[in-house]
Amino acid sequence: MxxxxxxxxxxxxxxxxxxxxxxxxxxxxxxxxxxxxxxxxxxxxxxxxxxxxxxxxxxxxxxxxxxxxxxxxxxxxxxxxxxxxxxxxxxxxxxxxxxxxxxxxxxxxxxxxLIYGHPSERLKIVGITGTSGKTTTAYLVEAGLAAAGLATGLIGTIETRIGGRRVPSALTTPEAPQLHAMFAAMVEQGVDAVVMEVSSHALALGRVDGVRFDVGAFTNLSQDHLDFHADFEDYFAAKRRLFEVGSPIAARTAVVCVDQEWGRRLAAALPNPITVRTEPASPADAVVTAADSAQPTEELAAVAADWTVAGDVTTTPGGEQEFVAAGPDGPIPVRLRLPGRYNVANGLLAVAVCAAAGVDAAKAAAALASVDVPGRMQRVERGQDFLAVVDYAHKPAAVESVLATLRAQTSGRVAVVVGAGGDRDAGKRPLMGAAAARGADLTVITDDNPRGEDPATIRAALRAGALAVPEAERGEVREVGDRAAAVAAAVRWARAGDVVLVAGKGHETGQEIAGVEHPFDDREVLAAALAAIGSTTEDPRVP
Missing domain, CATH: 3.40.1390.10 (MurE/MurF, N-terminal domain)
Incomplete structure (x- = not known):
C-alpha cells in the first residue's frame, strides 16, 4: 500500500x-x-x-x-x-x-x-551538534556538498529541504518516525547527502536513534537548555552521544572544533577525530578531564589541529570575511558573506566536514562565498544611514559574540533589543542581560516568546543582570515590554554610523504569548521601523 x-x-x-x-x-x-x-x-x-x-x-x-x-x-x-x-x-x-x-x-x-527500509544507510548523513553555529554550519556544509555535485537535503531549525522543496521545521531535529520517513522520501527523490542539525534534546530523547551518521561535527558548548539538562556535564554527555565509541549512533568520522575546552575534551576522548582550530593553541589547552583523555594532558596542547586558519582574517569593504584554511591538502582560500569571528569557526568547520565527507575541499570552500542564512546576522536595509541587523542570538555567549562582532565593525554606537524565552532555562536570563549591557551603548529589554510565563518576570531577570554590571562598564538600559515598540525605540535612537541589533528570534515568524502564537517577524518589524523614520518630514529620532 x-x-x-x-x-x-x-x-x-x-x-x-x-x-x-x-x-x-x-x-x-x-x-x-x-x-x-x-x-x-x-x-x-x-x-x-x-x-x-x-x-x-x-x-x-x-x-x-x-x-x-x-x-x-x-x-x-x-x-x-x-x-x-x-x-x-x-x-x-x-x-x-x-x-x-x-x-x-x-x-x-x-x-x-526498519519500517522505512533503513534509508539513512543509502544516504551520506552529516550531523552537526553544539550550542551555537549548528544552523549556519549546516547551510555552509550543504552548499559545499552541492558544489561538489551531490544532490542534497537539509534538516534543521529553519527549514527542511528536499530537492528544493522547503518545509518549515517545528523542531531542530524531528522525532524518529518523521525523521526516517524524511530520509526515505529523500532517497526516493534522488538525494545523495543530507546535512542535519542534531540537538541535545534529540540525542537525549532518542530522536536520532537508528540513523547511520557518516560525519558528526561539534561546534561548541555554552549555557543553554539547563532547564532540560541537569547541568553542563549532562548537557555535554548528550552531545557526546553523537561521537563516542559504543554509542549506536556514533558517526563514522568525527570533526571537532577545539577552540574551547569542551571541544578539546571531546577530541581527547575519541580515537581519531579530525580537529579544527581558529584560535592559537596555548598551554591552557591541555586542561581536560583526565577521564576523558587517552593522552597525557601535557601532550594535548602540543597536538596541532588538522585544520587551522593560516594568517589573518580580513574584512572586505562590503563586510565579507576572507581567510585561508590550512588543512591536509594545503592552503584553501575561503570567503564568507557572514561577519564575526565565530563564523570563521563555522566556515572552517564546514570546509573540514565537506572534506571528511569525501568531497573536494577547495570546490566546497568556493561555494561558501554565496551563502546567506535566514535570521543569522541578517541585514535589513531601508535606506537608513546606520546598520540594522537581526540575529538568532538567544544565549549569553551568542549575545556577547554578536555584539563584539558588530562593535568591531563600526566606529559608531551599538544598540541591542533583547529578551528571553519563557518556560526555558531561567538561569541564562541575567547572564544575557549582563552580556547585552556590557556590549551595547543601549540595551532595550523586551519580550521574546514569554510562552506560559509572566513576561514582566522574565524582563526583570534580564534587567537585574544588566544593572548588576558596574555603571562604568555598561550602557544605557531601558525596558519596553512590547517588542515592536522596543525595536522602534532602538531605531529612533540610532544615528548615522550606528548599529541596531535585534536579537533572539532570528528567522522566527511568530511570538508565543500565553499559549497563543501571534504573527511576528523581527525582520518585518525592523523594516517597518526603519521605513517609519524615513517617511517623516522631520527626523523623529531621539538621542
Whole structure:
C-alpha cells in the first residue's frame, strides 16, 4: 500500500511494506492478537497524522499516554499499535494487533528505520551538534556538498529541504518516525547527502536513534537548555552521544572544533577525530578531564589541529570575511558573506566536514562565498544611514559574540533589543542581560516568546543582570515590554554610523504569548521601523 501525502510529515510515495511479524521479532515485543496477515507501510506517534497502513506508536507522554488516542489512530487507518504494558491495559480491545514492549521509546528509532527500509544507510548523513553555529554550519556544509555535485537535503531549525522543496521545521531535529520517513522520501527523490542539525534534546530523547551518521561535527558548548539538562556535564554527555565509541549512533568520522575546552575534551576522548582550530593553541589547552583523555594532558596542547586558519582574517569593504584554511591538502582560500569571528569557526568547520565527507575541499570552500542564512546576522536595509541587523542570538555567549562582532565593525554606537524565552532555562536570563549591557551603548529589554510565563518576570531577570554590571562598564538600559515598540525605540535612537541589533528570534515568524502564537517577524518589524523614520518630514529620532 502506497502512503498518501500528509500535510504533517514528509513520506515516501512508495514506502516498503513490512510484515508485522518482522517488527514483532525485531522489537522483542509480544502481540495481543495474530499478526501473520498484517503488513505495515509507516509509523506515527501522532494520532492526527496517522495514514492507512501505519503502526501507531502509543507512547507515555508528559501529560497523557498515547494509548488514549489509539481509537482515533485506528479510525484513520492504523493497522497495529506499539505500546508499553500500561498503554496495553488502557487500550481494551482496539480491533487491531497490539505489540507490547517495556520502554517502547527506546526501540522507536530502530523500528522506524526498519519500517522505512533503513534509508539513512543509502544516504551520506552529516550531523552537526553544539550550542551555537549548528544552523549556519549546516547551510555552509550543504552548499559545499552541492558544489561538489551531490544532490542534497537539509534538516534543521529553519527549514527542511528536499530537492528544493522547503518545509518549515517545528523542531531542530524531528522525532524518529518523521525523521526516517524524511530520509526515505529523500532517497526516493534522488538525494545523495543530507546535512542535519542534531540537538541535545534529540540525542537525549532518542530522536536520532537508528540513523547511520557518516560525519558528526561539534561546534561548541555554552549555557543553554539547563532547564532540560541537569547541568553542563549532562548537557555535554548528550552531545557526546553523537561521537563516542559504543554509542549506536556514533558517526563514522568525527570533526571537532577545539577552540574551547569542551571541544578539546571531546577530541581527547575519541580515537581519531579530525580537529579544527581558529584560535592559537596555548598551554591552557591541555586542561581536560583526565577521564576523558587517552593522552597525557601535557601532550594535548602540543597536538596541532588538522585544520587551522593560516594568517589573518580580513574584512572586505562590503563586510565579507576572507581567510585561508590550512588543512591536509594545503592552503584553501575561503570567503564568507557572514561577519564575526565565530563564523570563521563555522566556515572552517564546514570546509573540514565537506572534506571528511569525501568531497573536494577547495570546490566546497568556493561555494561558501554565496551563502546567506535566514535570521543569522541578517541585514535589513531601508535606506537608513546606520546598520540594522537581526540575529538568532538567544544565549549569553551568542549575545556577547554578536555584539563584539558588530562593535568591531563600526566606529559608531551599538544598540541591542533583547529578551528571553519563557518556560526555558531561567538561569541564562541575567547572564544575557549582563552580556547585552556590557556590549551595547543601549540595551532595550523586551519580550521574546514569554510562552506560559509572566513576561514582566522574565524582563526583570534580564534587567537585574544588566544593572548588576558596574555603571562604568555598561550602557544605557531601558525596558519596553512590547517588542515592536522596543525595536522602534532602538531605531529612533540610532544615528548615522550606528548599529541596531535585534536579537533572539532570528528567522522566527511568530511570538508565543500565553499559549497563543501571534504573527511576528523581527525582520518585518525592523523594516517597518526603519521605513517609519524615513517617511517623516522631520527626523523623529531621539538621542
Amino acid at each position: 502506497a502512503a498518501q501525502s500528509s500535510p504533517q510529515t514528509l513520506r515516501p510515495a512508495q514506502p516498503p511494506s513490512t510484515p508485522l511479524h518482522v517488527l514483532l521479532e525485531a522489537t522483542g515485543a509480544h502481540a495481543t492478537a495474530p499478526v501473520a496477515e498484517v503488513t505495515v507501510t509507516g509509523i506515527e506517534q501522532r494520532s492526527n497524522a496517522v495514514l492507512a497502513g501505519d503502526l501507531f506508536a502509543a507512547l507515555p507522554g508528559a501529560r497523557a499516554h498515547g494509548a488514549r488516542f489509539a481509537a482515533d489512530a485506528v479510525a484513520r487507518g492504523a493497522v497495529a499499535i506499539f505500546t508499553d504494558p500500561a498503554g496495553a491495559a488502557e487500550l481494551g480491545d482496539p480491533g487491531v494487533p497490539v505489540l507490547v514492549r517495556a520502554e517502547p521509546r527506546a526501540a522507536l528509532g530502530e523500528l522506524s528505520a
